[in-house]
Amino acid sequence: GAGVSQSPSNKVTEKGKDVELRCDPISGHTALYWYRQSLGQGLEFLIYFQGNSAPDKSGLPSDRFSAERTGGSVSTLTIQRTQQEDSAVYLCASSPEQGSGETQYFGPGTRLLVL
Amino acid sequence: GESVGLHLPTLSVQEGDNSIINCAYSNSASDYFIWYKQESGKGPQFIIDIRSNMDKRQGQRVTVLLNKTVKHLSLQIAATQPGDSAVYFCAESSTGTASKLTFGTGTRLQVTL
Numbered sequence: 001g002a003g004v005s006q007s008p009s010n011k012v013t014e015k016g017k018d019v020e021l022r023c024d025p026i027s028g029h030t031a032l033y034w035y036r037q038s039l040g041q042g043l044e045f046l047i048y049f050q051g052n053s054a055p056d057k058s059g060l061p062s063d064r065f066s067a068e069r070t071g072g073s074v075s076t077l078t079i080q081r082t083q084q085e086d087s088a089v090y091l092c093a094s095s096p097e098q099g100s101g102e103t104q105y106f107g108p109g110t111r112l113l114v115l
Numbered sequence: 116g117e118s119v120g121l122h123l124p125t126l127s128v129q130e131g132d133n134s135i136i137n138c139a140y141s142n143s144a145s146d147y148f149i150w151y152k153q154e155s156g157k158g159p160q161f162i163i164d165i166r167s168n169m170d171k172r173q174g175q176r177v178t179v180l181l182n183k184t185v186k187h188l189s190l191q192i193a194a195t196q197p198g199d200s201a202v203y204f205c206a207e208s209s210t211g212t213a214s215k216l217t218f219g220t221g222t223r224l225q226v227t228l
Contacts, residue, residue: 031214042218042219042220093158100212103213105158
């Protein structure tokens, strides 16, 4: 079946604009994760959704960042009033419930560049 | 090792040799560890995991060793192949699952012919 998909694959925006990044998880996966990867760095946890539970937002770097997950499937990460330091690759992953790493699949990411 | 900015530590290995990639972690509460492989332009790909009640786990051509005393994790790749060239990340969690991972900064593995 299809893996995790993300759109757009690349996004260039001007400082101060809002952006929305989309993640389509694997069908049936109840857990969804967002990570950020700055150039040459490891991944930084942002937010985690598990079923109908309240999301774990502890990794969001500022109140300019928010995410929602509609109907337990598609998720949107929104960055308001983008700054140059927001430039990074934003990765989404999904897994069945609180999966092991073996059952967690990452999407290809959205490369965001803020000018 | 750790890296600063764009300068990932790089390990160069000849095809057919064994590779050892190291990772240090700091959280004594970490109970679950994963190694990922990331190729250019792609998301991380699971390689192998290990829980804190083990000190060694083997997969196909890969072995993960965990030393909780010194908070050190290593990935051994046997008979390294050109397709193994990628950036390798360790990640750890204190939840026992992959729900909230802390990643290391990565090591670039270059396989020479």
